[in-house]
Amino acid sequence: MSISPPGNGVPWGTLLADGETVARYWSHVLCRGPDDCWWWTGGLSDTGHATFRAVSLPGHTRRGTVxxxxxxxxLAQGIDSIPAGLVIRHRCDEPPCQNPAHWLLGxxxxxxxxxxxxxxLAGHALxxxxxxAGRxxxxxxxxxTADPDHLDEAIAAALAEGNPSGAHQDSLF
Structure with missing residues (x-):
């Protein structure tokens, strides 16, 4: 299966094999516990999804952003890991999450x-x-801005601000 470049002419294999590019990606990920969301601290799209400038191109362009x-x-599953017609979904419904355990294809x-x-669902991320994006x-x-010793509490407070009623519902039925 041929994998097309991510809109910048640089093949995925080249980007994924470049140690500096991979290190830059990880420098924007707040890795936490294996079941926690790994929050993206870099650029965000208008939909709240994490954006990564995988390659810099001359001029004012975002062609190198994926x-x-x-x-x-x-990076986690391999270059050929996304069959045609499928997208990466977030089990956690947090668009900036970078925890590979939270991703699934569909x-x-x-x-x-x-x-x-x-x-x-009341209290749900969505x-x-x-x-x-605001979340x-x-x-x-x-x-x-958080004290590193109180990072989890700061994240929890930021998430709670989006649910002023404090209601929580796990399912529709």
Whole structure:
């Protein structure tokens, strides 16, 4: 299977094999416990997804920018790990999460159905009153300003701010 370059002409294999590029990716990931979200501290899209400047190109362009979870998934699972027609979904529903254990493959329809059903759950990440990008920015701000000894509490407080009622619901039924 041929893997097309990520919109910048540089093959995925070259990007994933470059130690400096991989180190830059990991420098933007706050790795925590194996079951926790690993928060992205770099650029964010308007949808709250992590963005990674995998390669710098001359001029004012974003052609070298890729979704960070796409880079991370291929880094963790291999360059040919995403069959045509499938997307990477987040089990945690946190678009900036970079924990490979939170990613799974599915169709765009699967992803849309997941989001639609969970967006209705009180206290769920997708029901955050700030929207996904606002939630991601709040977590990034909490990470940037938190005392390292109280990082988990700062992240929890930032997440709770998006659910002013404090309600929590695990399923629709």
């Amino acid at each position: 979704p960070a979870h796409l880079f991370g998934y291929r 169709t765009r329809g699967d992803n849309n159905r997941d989001a639609a059903s969970r967006r209705r 029901a955050d009153v700030r929207g996904a 991601a920015r709040a977590v990034q701000a909490a990470i940037a």
